[in-house]
Amino acid sequence: MNFTFRGKRISGVLVVVPANERSFVEEMRNFNFPEGRSLKLKEVMGYDKRRIVEPGVCVSDLAVFGLQQLFEQNLLKREEIDALLLVTQTADHFMPATSSLIQGRLGLKQDMLCLDINQACAGFVIGLMQAFMLLEQESVRKVVLINADVLSRKASPKDRNIYPMIGDGASITIVERDTVDSVIHASVKMDGSRASALTIPAGGLRLPSSPETARLEDVGDNNLRAKDHVFMDGSAIFNFVQTEVPPLIKDLLVEAGVPVAAVDFFLCHQPNRFMLEKLADKMKVPHARMPNNVVEHFGNSGSVTIPTVMAYNLRERLLREQLQVCLAGFGGGLAWSAMLLKLGKLAFNNITEYE
């Protein structure tokens, strides 16, 4: 489904990463797997360092930390926030909404909208789309989009399929109206019939957590995982991305009348280096124009990875100039999304550490 927005812009990005850094080489002995094969995997996938929260840290903790920093640095005022959108798959509670908890902890005004959106790796673009729609309302002048996940708390340390790539983090993206009537094109697709390829089977009402769901099971390939843990069918997800994402982006560019060569950067979700290199090759995009280094420095933090690419790879450029970028997210749902927009000059574009 295609969307078009006019006169909207991202004005600032702050990414919050946990100070706790883990190393693949140190952790690989947790996997019941030969060291030599793990090291080959590290080289191909780009697994190296990643950031995960300490036990007990929740999504709202990361978000409140980042927003307080913006208030203290006078980059954002409490009273300016008309809507607070939180995209997460790892909410603090079933209820209330974590966005309401963030509002309460920060003492934000009552005359505003707080909304949780349950989306995974496609969630940065989907969150932006929601922000743009809200900005159509006269009463909404500034939207704070928070993308945050602490999925490491739901991943089995003995599951080589997913544990080495998981990162935690939050991003805070300020979205507002633009004085220039620029056009933003977006497209999103969903396929719930393939939802079981990326899921946490237990812990909801369908299969409540119990001693049984917490028990580690041998799930093949020397991996141990419980039903309380996140499960990913890696081959299915890989094939989904390679099959669905290139035509989504191609159709979006055709719709916008913008050739691939006119896009300065393709800022994609960051599952691993190999998948992104294959995606770039399929789309005939030079690897330098589709950065793939977030997973090796921070891990895969779901919908936070696209803002992390912006802040880690393009910090200075996006502060001083405007770039034509194509964003693309893909993952749980299954959902896949893309957006073509002019990005920059940003008021801030930083990464900060949560202690």
Add this chain to the structure above:
Amino acid sequence: MKSVIEILTEIRPEFDFAASGDFIADGMLDSFDMVTLVSALDKNWGISIQGTDIVPENFQNLQTIEALLRKSGAKP
């Protein structure tokens, strides 16, 4: 330039790939090995095997891997 069987043996030295007709059914290559293999084949032949071709059927034996290499533009 290395041969396919040399590359396979580097990835899983414990197996005799010449003696198997189905590497997948015989448990000699898992999905991560396929990724490692594709990366090595890409480098060795200066190609990029398409992501959509990374499916078990293309890695069953030496013949299917060599067919995949030809399809991907590898020059013998």
